[in-house]
Amino acid sequence: MILGHIKQILPKSNQKILIGVSGGPDSLCLLDGLARLQYPVVVAHFNHHLRPEADDEAQRVGEMAASRGVPASFGGKDVKHYAHENSLSIEEAARILRYQFLFAEAQTLNAKVVVVGHNANDQVETILMNILRGSGLAGLTGMSSYTLPNQWSTSIPLVRPLLSIWREDILAYCQKHRLTPIYDHSNAETTYFRNRVRHELIPLLEEYRPGVRQRLWQMACVLDGDQEVLEQQVEKLWEDLPLERTSNYLAFEIEKILSLPKGLQRRLIRRAFHYLRPDFTEVSFQIIEQARQFMASPPQGKEANLAGRVRIIFIGERVYFAAWEANVPLTIWPQMPNKTDCELPVPGEVLLNNGWRLQAKHVDAQGMAYDPILHNASPCQVWLDAEETPTPLTLRIRRPGDRFSPLGMDGQSMKVADFMINEKIPQQARERWPLVISQGEVVWIAGCRLAHAARITSRTKKIISLTLRRD
Amino acid sequence: MILGHIKQILPKSNQKILIGVSGGPDSLCLLDGLARLQYPVVVAHFNHHLRPEADDEAQRVGEMAASRGVPASFGGKDVKHYAHENSLSIEEAARILRYQFLFAEAQTLNAKVVVVGHNANDQVETILMNILRGSGLAGLTGMSSYTLPNQWSTSIPLVRPLLSIWREDILAYCQKHRLTPIYDHSNAETTYFRNRVRHELIPLLEEYRPGVRQRLWQMACVLDGDQEVLEQQVEKLWEDLPLERTSNYLAFEIEKILSLPKGLQRRLIRRAFHYLRPDFTEVSFQIIEQARQFMASPPQGKEANLAGRVRIIFIGERVYFAAWEANVPLTIWPQMPNKTDCELPVPGEVLLNNGWRLQAKHVDAQGMAYDPILHNASPCQVWLDAEETPTPLTLRIRRPGDRFSPLGMDGQSMKVADFMINEKIPQQARERWPLVISQGEVVWIAGCRLAHAARITSRTKKIISLTLRRD
Incomplete structure (x- = not known):
């Protein structure tokens, strides 16, 4: 069942596949499956240097690869230091450094795909965490089994072949094939948010409504379809609507924006932010509503400074979304070429x-x-x-x-x-x-x-x- | 603030407003606010006959109305009996009977609007309950502040003026205006699902991520905009796509359906079910996926029986969604006009x-x-x-x-x-x-x-x- 599923998600080809292996049940099962199906794989292991046994684990992963005749490469960073330097949680810092490593290795080794072992339980946890964070539709759909472009590459897809397999089936696979995964004991603690969700919240919800895991997983499926429809529509608007588009500002006809349903206005504003300030990832509900309300009834000044150093400016029947440094209005007004008479x-x-x-x-x-x-x-x-x-x-x-x-x-x-x-x-x-x-x-x-x-x-x-x- | 909010949601007119009053803080605050603002209101109280003090409470509600010079009417049913007869939970039975009463009274008294006292906390509870039930986008948007048509009427809207007011603000209003609401002690028990969500789950989630209530409320707002966009699109498809539409079957061009994104296929199928079988409310993810997969690769028989006594039939390049009793194919096949040679x-x-x-x-x-x-x-x-x-x-x-x-x-x-x-x-x-x-x-x-x-x-x-x- 797991092998059949892998074949369906990951069509066979000669292209090299890089697989991120921690040595836990998920990644070991995935490695074993890919090796068994004779996919051309390479293993990559990232050492987070967070626990004393981390070095031993790297060695164990090396053995897992070697026993299957698969090449392996290793990397690592001081996650704690990086987290501290960038004001990130340990979890978030680990995630960033790990993926950076996986994609850099894929580039170096000429792998065409990066695969990781996330399973259906991880998916449900992610969805619940996103709900608690107050996510929009995109967050409620959880992780994708195929993502390209992704945060780390525009050419190498990130694939999650086990995303619809439940943990118990993965454990059963490991047992059946006599695999001995590494169990990360920090997973059992509830210090991290994900672990509290896993060990405390989900069991409680299962007690309220048995089968809640399956239902959340299905919900993500359905919402993913909805999200796709909306994204297609915004993509089309994004192509059709802008009257002007430079590297640091965008112009729209104000009436056209106002005639769109709220949901599309919000998505278009979010997209404009992302276009002008790709690094500004905190485009909150409040920021978007501020922009929307400003557009619906522009105040006297006809210009507002939004978060992320983005301005919104009205000129005639146009609304401009602009980076602070952009010389927006000058392009449409008559101006002396220089200061001399x-x-x-x-x-x-x-x-x-x-x-x-x-x-x-x-x-x-x-x-x-x-x-x-x-x-x-x-x-x-x-x-x-x-x-x-x-x-x-x-x-x-x-x-x-x-x-x-x-x-x-x-x-x-x-x-x-x-x-x-x-x-x-x-x-x-x-x-x-x-x-x-x-x-x-x-x-x-x-x-x-x-x-x-x-x-x-x-x-x-x-x-x-x-x-x-x-x- | 509450009065200002009511005025915004409920534009002033001479039309009579029927307000459902249990006597609790929400409905009492709403009654007091509407009376203070001199809206033309009538009170309606439904006696669930579930607790010994129910009759006393009806009397208290009568006094609340009388002291404001507002007419009141009373009704009641044996909720337990109805729940048992219809295999419903007590909560669900109470809800159905209560709304039936409110809308019947509105009709009798010539009221043009029915208002109820749901607040922002109720909204968040509803959203969480829907998440646990595995709801789609519609459920994640929670209740609407204005619903027409609704389950009980196509002409009288159901309005919830307090839906964005938090419980603590309602309690503060009651205290400030010296209102003495009835506290339903069954609310404090955790026997009912909603009460467990209210008293156990939400406090736990607040402990995980403070502010989760506000974020869920915002999430519903954003998703409501998304839902509106999708519903508009489906509405248009529903008008444009059907090649045939009779009271008991619908025909679509199969290629056109298959060329739609998954999210719209699902919504169109759901709509077809609702059209053919308005009383069949359990159109699950599984049923919809069964129909979708059948359409994507119709098996030999070219006909399938879905749940809810709905058939799906392929004839040439058309797919029919039909009630069991419909004579679908006969319209496109050559048939003898009668049985005689x-x-x-x-x-x-x-x-x-x-x-x-x-x-x-x-x-x-x-x-x-x-x-x-x-x-x-x-x-x-x-x-x-x-x-x-x-x-x-x-x-x-x-x-x-x-x-x-x-x-x-x-x-x-x-x-x-x-x-x-x-x-x-x-x-x-x-x-x-x-x-x-x-x-x-x-x-x-x-x-x-x-x-x-x-x-x-x-x-x-x-x-x-x-x-x-x-x-």
């Missing part, structure tokens, strides 16, 4: 950043339709009285103390800085915002508002037209 | 059931391309030697003892009944299957096989062609 020839044009350009030309006042000019319908196309705004025109960034009399305010003046805030030009874009200057006065905050003095009147004879546009 | 005129045609028709005509043997005739490529188009099959031809259903010498068996004969079994004609379709008779002999099992004697040979001079087709 430049002449705006009439007729002529100046190239700004990001594909924006500012064009100036003379227009004959005679025969003009005054309506669009007076209504100033588009903020990106304005008409100036040429006598009130004599050439040369200059383009420059704002300076401290710059003032401006916006059209529509009867000649009252205000600070350019205040005007920009009122107009909700994002803070990052204000520094390099292009201003059109005539005789030292601001006559147009490009794409935004004309100066009162520059407006067309019934006395206007000559007109200059200015156009800001993006290619 | 009829003549098949040559040339001429006979109309069968379900849009099928059988056509006969003379063909001149001279100048015929013999190839298709000899190869008999389509089972629905055959050529007969007219001299070997003299007219009149008759159409009739099979009779006990009918024998037949199928083409390709060198004139050996067999029972028509056996032949039909070999050909895998579904049992329900055999009774009315059309046979073509000449001189008392079966010359064609329509759409299936010609008789040896009727075949075309090099000596054939006159030919009759028979065609079976569906409009």
Whole structure:
């Protein structure tokens, strides 16, 4: 039964298989099974240096391999030290170092698969631990029998051929084939969380509801199918939705995000975090809900700092998820290419950043339709009285103390800085915002508002037209 | 905080609200809150007759209502008796009878909403109990704060305004407002499953991982979003996929079902069960997997009986989910319209059931391309030697003892009944299957096989062609 199961999970080929062997019943049973089925295997044993008998055990594993004619390699690290250095539990530190070793060895030895001996009981324990940690659907599905890409490799899969075999069947296999596994006595203690779950919680639950192990295992199976459906959907959204995608920011149409069901919004946000900050693994429910609520009703500031040094920014109808260091909004606003002034020839044009350009030309006042000019319908196309705004025109960034009399305010003046805030030009874009200057006065905050003095009147004879546009 | 929360969950209107009040802290707090906020409420109390003090408690609830000027109605049943009669646990029987009463009262009193006092602790207990029962995603999301349609009504929603309020906050509310709830002492015992979970399991889990209650509650929130996404997808598939849908069977294109991810296959199968057998609530993982595996590789018989008196049937490229009593296959097979014989005129045609028709005509043997005739490529188009099959031809259903010498068996004969079994004609379709008779002999099992004697040979001079087709 176990052999048949292994054959089903692990199709036979000539590819070398690296098997992680602690020497316990699971890994010994797996090693024995693979050797019996004549898979091309190599054994790898990691010494955690946690118990006095660890060196003896390494030697025992060497004998297990040798007696089957299988090559074996050995490694080890000071797990306690690593745990302390990285503020990890002993269990977590051991896991990280062990897998790092297994995959490094696989690479070195040219093995194409790494297999480990996790069984169905381990699976149920993992699921329960994840429930207690408050995991989402992914955690409730437990471990996978096949994982690629995984945390340690994008090319070598991690395979768990015994994941649906119960411990008692593994022990029966060991007994039948006269295998003498190593029993790790620290497993019997309840100092570690997993061991408490194994020796205390699961027996109690079995007493409440006999058969709870099998049911939890089945639950993981069913949820795994659900998780797959959701992941497929998010994968598709991830491909289709982003309007912009650079290494450090992503843009989405806000309405499209809001029209998604909550579950997909949450998964998409999680994915964005993972994309921007692959090392930030603590994307909690709270962080995701904060982002969701911010999107549902963006507050005044239109920008929020989330955890993990990720910002969320609204610009027009877009929402940006961005790393702190990303220059997000600048890509969509007109910006001066540098801080030095430049002449705006009439007729002529100046190239700004990001594909924006500012064009100036003379227009004959005679025969003009005054309506669009007076209504100033588009903020990106304005008409100036040429006598009130004599050439040369200059383009420059704002300076401290710059003032401006916006059209529509009867000649009252205000600070350019205040005007920009009122107009909700994002803070990052204000520094390099292009201003059109005539005789030292601001006559147009490009794409935004004309100066009162520059407006067309019934006395206007000559007109200059200015156009800001993006290619 | 509790009042604010109630207002959020239960928008104010003039519609009458029926509130189920046991007199415990939850329902008393809810009653007090609703009355304080001047919602138009009526109290309903159900007497379970399980404890000696039950009658006193009913009276106390009457006083709670009266002191707030709220009308109250009372009901009760012998829960123990009902549990015994229906092989239910006391808890389950009490739940069913209580909700039946609440919704019947709501109907009578013209209330538009039923509200009950479940709190966040109840929610966590429910989730844990569902985990131990081996529930799928739906169970892991726990109770909903708003359910319509629900088990008891399609028009009156069941609302739980306190579902995100923790018990300690409810007790604090009771204390602050000097409410004196009834404490049900059976809650303190651990005889019932829920009470063991409440008083034993959750404290233990809190000891393992402090804050586990909050995390389970959040988990339910997140999973609820996931569940919504999946349900939307299944809803769409349920609308789009069925090729046929009658009250007692459903047909799908088998390839379309198989191309769905496992999670959606499972949900669609569950939905089909619910559609065909709404009262069959025990659609287990095993039943669903049995149906899935049957679909993935349909065995010889091409029909399987699942639990709940549901059949799964393959016909051509379709899979049918059908109630036992449904006449599924008959709709797609050629069938005699009734049990009496009829003549098949040559040339001429006979109309069968379900849009099928059988056509006969003379063909001149001279100048015929013999190839298709000899190869008999389509089972629905055959050529007969007219001299070997003299007219009149008759159409009739099979009779006990009918024998037949199928083409390709060198004139050996067999029972028509056996032949039909070999050909895998579904049992329900055999009774009315059309046979073509000449001189008392079966010359064609329509759409299936010609008789040896009727075949075309090099000596054939006159030919009759028979065609079976569906409009």
